[in-house]
Amino acid sequence: MNREFIDIKDFTILVELAEAKEALVDICYFDEPVIAVAFYGSGNVHLEVEYAGEQQSFNHTQGLALSFYADAEVQFKHHVSADRPLECLVIATSLRHIESLPEQEVALFQELLDPLLHPKGHFVPGPQFYMSAAMQHTVDQAFRNQLEGKAKMMFFRSQMTALLAHYFGELSKSADQSLPHDTLQRLDKAREILLANMEEPPGLSDLAAEIGMNTNKLKQSFKAHFGLPVFRYLQNQRLEKAHELIRSGGTTVQEAAWQVGYDSLSSFSKAFAQKFGYRPSEIRA
Template sequence: MNREIIDINDYTILLEEASTDNNLIDSCFFDEPVIAIAFYGSGDVGLNVKFDGKTKEFHHTKGMVLSFYADNMVEFEHHVSKLKSLQCLVIATAIKKIDKLPNGEGQFLEQFLYQLIHPKDHYVEGPVFNMSPEMFQLVEQFFSNTYEGEIKMMFYKSHITALLSHYFGQLAKQQSTKLDTSQIKKINLAQEILLSDLENPPSLTELANRIGTNTNKLKIEFKAQFGVPVFKYLQNERLKKAYSLIKNEQKTIQEAAWAVGYDSLGSFSNAFEKKFGYRPSQV
């Protein structure tokens, strides 16, 4: 278990990363009441939130953003296993510090997360959704950066601001579109279907039929939920998986391209460079 705690601009930043060949349960509490946003990266750890004899379970956390209010009576329990590793970035602040936050962020918290700033229980849950590709990439960079000292703090400050900007921007989009619970469930199901077979995903029409909607609604609601069109989301997920396969030396560049559905190595390399800024051979 690797855990790093950093204090920046009246925020407390918690970086947690863990993997194991066995089963591991990691529990944590907050010392004081906080408002927090948890961003789950490339791991897919299980999460149980326990308070007042109740348990809220999250079985698939990869790419999830969870906002919440919690006091010291709430236990956050991560279940780590060989196939479900932990990669979590938490941005937390105390209610008494809301007015001191930079860049007008306190105002955005009041606007979008009102129920967290005025809690009525030990644990109050705010919006839960999946990160846009831009947010996911920012979270990945927190766990892969190698800077030290003041440069590392500069990196953290700039990336926290960028990450929160994307977060509030996505909340604003959702608020303007106003997807109801049944619509969100359908769109999340569409995401699961895409991620389950990156090599041979269904067509847009097939995907719409499988979740019980039409293609026009699927396109509009998917972009509202994830910030990008269906095809762009699929492409980003393919390239992220290929990057991981190459970086961890699990496959050659050609094999990684095939594994995520690219028949042309040239097309794969061009798309890869456009997304990451360098060729696959430079990973």
């Protein structure tokens, strides 16, 4: 497990990476009341939030952006396993620092995260959604960078600014465009079907029929909820899974490509390089 805290002015960035051959629980907490946004990379870990005898659970965390208020009584428990590594980047600021932020930033918090500024409990979940392609790319870069020292601080300052800008931008756009609960449940089911059948995914019409939705509505709603068209999303998840397989060792590049549904090694390598900025063979270097 690797946990790193990076302090930048009134914000703290928490970078968490955890892999395990056997199931384990990664626990973290904050020493004082904070408002934070957690951005989840690959792994799809199960999250439990425990406080004052209560518990809230979050499934399907892969690609999730989740805001919250939490005080020192709250414990965050990530359930990590061999096929569910943890990649989580948290940007947090203490409640007492909010008023000292630049005026425009304070206005964004007040407009879009007001319930977190006036919490009624130890833990208050805020808006959550699955990240856009641009946000996912920014999170991927954070976990793949190899910088040190001052260059690393500059890098994370820029990533923090980009992620918060994207997060508030997405909140502003979606404020009046939320999908019905029934539609969200069907979309989550569609996502589960795709991830369970990466090698041979169903066609769009079959997927739509399986979740009880017409094809056009599936295409429009899926992109609105997850930030990508159906099969662009699937490709992204295939590449994330392949990266995990290669990085964990014991799986060749060719085997990883096959396991996530690529017959052509050259097509796989090209798509991989476009997403991560380097070829799959460079992971072991």
